[in-house]
Amino acid sequence: xxxxxxxxxxxxxxxxxxxxxxxxxxxxxxxxxxxxxxxxxxxxxxxxxxxxxxxxxxxxxxxxxxxxxxxxxxxxxxxxxxxxxxxxxxxxxxxxxxxxxxxxxxxxxxxxxxxxxxxxxxxxxxxxxxxxxxxxxxxxxxxxxxxxxxxxxxxxxxxxxxxxxxxxxxxxxxxxxxxxxxxxxxxxxxxxxxxxxxxxxxxxxxxxxxxxxxxxxxxxxxxxxxxxxxxxxxxxxxxxxxxxxxxxxxxxxxxxxxx
Numbered sequence: 576x577x578x579x580x581x582x583x584x585x586x587x588x589x590x591x592x593x594x595x596x597x598x599x600x601x602x603x604x605x606x607x608x609x610x611x612x613x614x615x616x617x618x619x620x621x622x623x624x625x626x627x628x629x630x631x632x633x634x635x636x637x638x639x640x641x642x643x644x645x646x647x648x649x650x651x652x653x654x655x656x657x658x659x660x661x662x663x664x665x666x667x668x669x670x671x672x673x674x675x676x677x678x679x680x681x682x683x684x685x686x687x688x689x690x691x692x693x694x695x696x697x698x699x700x701x702x703x704x705x706x707x708x709x710x711x712x713x714x715x716x717x718x719x720x721x722x723x724x725x726x727x728x729x730x731x732x733x734x735x736x737x738x739x740x741x742x743x744x745x746x747x748x749x750x751x752x753x754x755x756x757x758x759x760x761x762x763x764x765x766x767x768x769x770x771x772x773x774x775x776x777x778x779x780x781x782x783x784x785x786x787x788x789x790x791x792x793x794x795x796x797x798x799x800x801x802x803x804x805x806x807x808x809x810x811x812x813x814x815x816x817x818x819x820x821x822x823x824x825x826x827x828x829x830x831x832x833x834x
Contacts, residue, residue, distance in 0.1 A: 577608030582615060587623035587772035588765060589616045591665075592630070599629045601683040602639035603654070606661040609687070613664035623772035623833065625668055626764045627691055628675040631757070634700075635684030640709070655714055662715045665690040666787075669780040671771035675764035676700050677757050681739070686713060689720040692783070694750065695764045697757035698742050702750060705737035723790070724749050775813040776833035781805075 576582065579595035591612050593599045601609075616625050629635050646654070665672065665687065674680075674691035680702045688694050688702070696702070704717045712718060713734065722730040725748045733740060745751035755763045771779060781804040789797035808814050812834040820829035 577604075577611065579605050580608035580612055582612045584619075584622060585765075586769070587621065588626060588768040589619070589622040589624075590626045590628055590765075591616060592628050593635055594630065598633050598636035598679065599684070600639040601635055601637065601687070602642045603657075605639075606658060610661040610664040613668055617664075617668045617670070620833070622670065623774075623776050624671045624673070624768035626673050626675055626761070626768050627665070627687065628761055628764065629677065629680075629684070631677055631761075633678035633684075634674070634676045634680040635687055636679040637682030637684050637705070658715050662687060662690050666716075666720075669783060670776070671768065671779060671783070673764045673767050675760045676702070676751070677760050681705055682713070682717075683715050686715040686717045686720065689716065689724060689750075693752045693767065694745075695753045695755065695760055695767065696742050696745055696751035697760040698754055699757040700742045700745065700751075700754075701739040702745050703737065703739045704734050705739070707734060708737040721750075773831070775811075775817060775829075775831045777811045777813055778808055781808060 579593065581592050581594065583590045583592055591609065593605065595605055599605070616622050671693070672691040674688040674694045676688050676694055677697040678699060678701070680688050680700060682705060685702050685704055704713045704721065706713050706717070713721075718730065718734060721733065725733075729748050740748075740750060742751060742754045746754045753763060785797075785801045785804050789800055792800065813831045816831055817829045
């Protein structure tokens with residue numbers, strides 16, 4: 576556990592919980608703690624799904640500008656790559672990851688949420704990439720993950736203006752997947768995570784790999800990746816359990832073991 580970020584496990588769901596008052600500003604220490612716990616969550620066999628959560632008031636209001644304001648070009652050259660590595664560790668968790676977003680998810684906070692597979696967003700949420708208002712651009716994946724979620728024109732609008740996106744717009748453009756009342760965000764994220772946690776873990780890992788890596792390939796290469804992963808699942812215990820259960824009891828009743 577870190578000073579500002581901790582990993583809480585309940586059943587098969589791990590929550591990576593940000594807790595740096597007042598706004599969960601993402602300074603270098605918080606970034607490193609996120610990276611370390613993302614790697615732990617990825618490695619632990621008792622965790623089948625992960626929730627990212629900043630608490631009831633705010634997800635993360637962005638980078639720690641006080642820490643950054645005196646940094647030089649040379650300083651940031653060494654730091655920028657590490658920043659992306661910290662967030663990439665979340666994106667690479669080979670399990671379903673759900674961001675539970677309340678209040679502000681701006682700059683680095685929005686970028687962190689986009690590392691998740693799904694975003695459950697409170698009706699009070701404000702999301703966006705306001706870096707342009709500081710004379711910079713997003714540096715932890717904001718220009719790239721946002722474009723892949725909402726398309727280039729909408730991503731340019733959000734990045735060029737630095738404006739805030741409310742929950743209704745986030746849902747409409749694909750930045751949010753579910754919008755619920757703010758006090759129900761974490762419960763909804765846990766509910767979703769619980770559904771995925773009971774599924775065939777090796778198959779979910781394969782599906783996530785096929786989608787995340789395949790989208791960066793041409794179609795023929797992506798189809799070859801899918802075929803290889805598909806065939807490989809016939810070596811798993813879960814495949815045998817799933818097919819036997821289907822034949823005997825019909826769909827949706829298998830009790831998977833994650834092997």
